Amino acid sequence: MIKSKLPHVSTTIFSVMSQLAQENNAINLAQGFPDFNTDSELITRLNYYSTQNYNQYAPMFGVEKLRILLSEKFTKLYQSDYDFQNEINITSGASQAIFNVISTLIHPNDEVIIFEPAYDLYQPTVELFGGKVVPIKLKHPEYSIDFEELKQKISAKTKLIIINNPNNPTGRILSEEDLKQFEKIISETNAYILADEVYEHITFDEKKHQSFAQLKSIKDRVFIVGSFGKLFHITGWKIGYVLAEKELMKEFRKCHQFNVFSTHTPSQYALADYMENAEHYLHLNQFFQEKRDFFIEGLQQTKFEILPCEGTYFLSANYAKLSDLNDIDFATKLTKEYKVATIPFSAFYQDKTDHNIIRFCFAKKNETLEQALEKLSKL
DSSP: OOOOSSTTOOSOHHHHHHHHHHHTTOEEOSSOOOSSOOOHHHHHHHHHHHHTTOOSOOOTTOOHHHHHHHHHHHHHHHOOOOOTTTSEEEESSHHHHHHHHHHHHOOTTOEEEEEESOOTTHHHHHHHTTOEEEEEEOBTTTTBOOHHHHHHHOOTTEEEEEEESSOTTTOOOOOHHHHHHHHHHHHTSSOEEEEEOTTTTOBOTTOOOOOGGGOGGGGGGEEEEEEHHHHHTOGGGOOEEEEEOHHHHHHHHHHHTTTTOSOOHHHHHHHHHHHTSTHHHHTHHHHHHHHHHHHHHHHTTSSOEEOOOOBSSEEEEEOTTTOOSOHHHHHHHHHHHHOEEOEEGGGGSTTOOOOSEEEEEOOSOHHHHHHHHHHHTTO
């Protein structure tokens, strides 16, 4: 019998709800993936490189052209200089990037602060390397950060603070003042920041994404993770990236080279060609805001209480006026009886905090959203 390294971990809620959706022929608004195609231009470039013998190992750091374009993007958008040779690395998805950052930093008994509700990858990865998660709950119902609590929770053992911005599942984004608070707090500690910014280009109502890349005074303490899957509707390609100061990146690459070593080659070349036109990602917020607004308009015809959504392609709602069930049972009932799958918020908390809130993914075709809204209107 194997002695489990993660004895309390089971199948993720995303897989559970997606399987339940499949079993009940329900519309899957649970797992965060689009049901529409990516741009045919990107597929054409992938086909081209696949047939032109770009099928062997890419450099461990990633294809050079792609790293150069990322460097230029961060300079233009955030006035942040990251050297494409020594401070940018392409990864096999953002999840692998996050896993490797944690593996780079965390030793047994190191403490890692995360903000809940939190993406479920963080805690088990920390525990795999012997670290201890110290959760801080975002203030309900606005889901803002209590910086006084953060200061109290930081100790000499605090090695890392993980921040997801824009935030999955709440849909909230950090302000410029929030980043200044982090900058001041981090500068007075020995902790590092892992900034999970995979939804950086999905912010709404003309609100600007505040990247931790802007904090030049603590650049040597920050890892930034991004995702091409989220950027271009290609979650199945599993291509992400990490930006970090060169000494941090040197240590990151020690772990990266013995994990996946390199990432799918033709995809990187295709993405590099596609990234040359910045319009392909600069208008992503408009595309998803139309979907958000469409879905909100439909939900307003129900008894759901809609929570603010400033970013990501997730919308959350309180169902207390519809049911007394706990959120897992309500999400299960919604899937089985009303044929719409969602994610219960309690899955994003260590202690399973339940505020009667579920999360919808609106990265779907309008006809899919229409069908889901029709079913939800029967509640």
